[in-house]
Amino acid sequence: MKYDPKDAIPHIVHDYAYLIASGTDTQRPHPHPFNHYAERTFLVHYRTMAEFFAGKRDVRAEHFTRGAFRPSLGTWKGWEPHIQSHLMHLTAGRMRMKSRRVWHGNTNKPMLQEFRAAWNEFLAEVKDDLRPIFDQEIDKQRNDFKCYEL
Numbered sequence: 001m002k003y004d005p006k007d008a009i010p011h012i013v014h015d016y017a018y019l020i021a022s023g024t025d026t027q028r029p030h031p032h033p034f035n036h037y038a039e040r041t042f043l044v045h046y047r048t049m050a051e052f053f054a055g056k057r058d059v060r061a062e063h064f065t066r067g068a069f070r071p072s073l074g075t076w077k078g079w080e081p082h083i084q085s086h087l088m089h090l091t092a093g094r095m096r097m098k099s100r101r102v103w104h105g106n107t108n109k110p111m112l113q114e115f116r117a118a119w120n121e122f123l124a125e126v127k128d129d130l131r132p133i134f135d136q137e138i139d140k141q142r143n144d145f146k147c148y149e150l
Contacts, residue, residue: 001063006133008059012052013137016119019045021148023112026105039105043083046111050076053118065125071118075111 018041025038050073053061061069076083085091126134142150 002058005063005130009064009130009133010137012059012064013134013141015045015048015052017138017141017145017148017150019049019115020112020150021145023108023115024148026108027112035105039108040087042108042112043087046076046115047080047083047087049115049119050080053122061122064127064130065122066127067125069122069125071121073111073114073118075107075114079107079111 022038022041022045026035026042030038051057052059053069053071053073055062055070123131123134138150
């Protein structure tokens with residue numbers, strides 16, 4: 001680990017807050033194009049947090065928890081290849097009929113529920129010396145997201 005975990009906490013909580021807010025907005029009857037903005041924001045932050053939980057980057061959940069932490073994000077896992085191809089680049093893979101899945105957005109709700117459960121598990125495992133910092137950062141975000149349940 002080449003960073004101080006305390007310095008990463010505001011960034012982790014920032015992405016958590018935007019994931020929750022945008023995921024909540026995907027469940028509200030917003031017109032196009034706002035619904036599209038909300039969904040893309042949700043999916044980008046979901047991917048970030050899924051990678052954080054899975055230890056795919058240099059900032060990993062296990063750096064903040066008392067032990068190994070790998071929550072099951074089964075809904076994400078089932079959709080990840082499809083979502084990755086749509087979020088990352090314009091590629092020919094997006095147009096291949098046999099690999100193309102239809103996305104109606106109805107998976108946003110179970111993904112949000114799944115993430116909330118994983119986040120609660122994560123917070124329950126956070127090291128004692130880091131927990132107050134997480135709580136402080138979450139409280140800061142609550143001030144900016146008063147209409148959301150962070």
